[in-house]
Amino acid sequence: MEGLVKGNSREEEFNDGHTILNKLVKRCLLEATVDDFGDESVRMHDLLRETALRITNDKPRYLVRSGIGTQVLEEQDWVFNLDRVSFYQSKIKRIPEDMAPNCPTLSTLILSNCDSTMIPGPFFQYMNKLQVVDLSYNSELMDLPSSISNLESLRALSLRGCSRLKSVPPLGKLKNLRVLDVFDTGIKEVPQGMENLVKLKFVDTSGTDLDELPKEILPKLSHLQYLNLPIHVNVPDEDLASLELLEEFGGRF
Structure with a gap:
């Protein structure tokens, strides 16, 4: 991503x-x-990983706290010039309700497998350079903050396995998005503004409660290379035929 x-x-x-x-x-x-x-x-190897982490810990541009148990996110840990942050497979006990880290250079944020139940509304407010947001496999996460709608540099958004997530904020401004993964979420409708995401290459909506795919969307996503849809959603064959770069398809038409 x-x-x-x-x-x-x-x-x-x-x-x-x-x-x-x-x-x-x-x-x-x-x-x-x-x-x-x-x-x-x-x-x-564990030893090699520890060596790599020691090297990156000498550089304030990286914050890596993966798999080290229960944690509370503290705003003072998020320094101004961070490039990448990973809390992969850590239990995030709490995120303060008003937390909005001032990280204008942050490009990658990984909060995957963190048992997160809530992300504060202003959390992404000062992360305008974010390119990758991975919130996958937070099965108790029910809502996303509206501030995610303003991440205009975002290239990839993974919500895979967030099974209690019922909706996604409008995505119309995310015109640089290449990857949208909502596999095995609880969403029932295509995110608002998806027809504007003309650079999308990868879309996975399988395993969701999506009822239908609006007719005007697929022909506008001409760069799609991978498309995986719920098996109960019918796609017009002429819409699929318009996707000349499509390499992999899962679904029914």
Whole structure:
């Protein structure tokens, strides 16, 4: 989602990503593993991860507190020149209601698997450069703050697995958005303004309660490469035919 792998198609990006992984494995920076079912994956050795974190901790541009237990977000930890923040797989016990970190250079925010139930209304107010927001697998999260609608630099928004989330704020201003992942959420309607997101390449709405896809939307999303829809949503075949860059499709038409 950060654009670290290059390519004009998903296949090219996939190949570039595997080239990078293979180089890291050969240099022993990642370890290749195979599980009992024969599926391949990679992992980073704990010692190497700790070394990487020590290096980044010397630079105030990174805040990494992944998987270290229950935490309360404190505004004084979010310094002015942060570039990336990750609380992946940490239990966020509380976010102060008036919290609005002043992080104008922040590009990536990962609050995935954090058991978050609420994000304050002004939370994104001073994060105008955000490109990636990952809130996936917060199964108790029911609402998103309206301030997310103003993140005009946003390239990727992942709400995957937020099963109690019933709606998404208007997204019409997010004209740089490439990735919208609402898989397995409780949304029932397409986010307002989605027809304006003409740079979208990846959309996953499968596993949702979405009733229908408005007819005027798909033909406007001409850059789509991946589209996954709920199986009960019918798509006109002429709308699919207009997506000339589409490489992967899941759904019914």
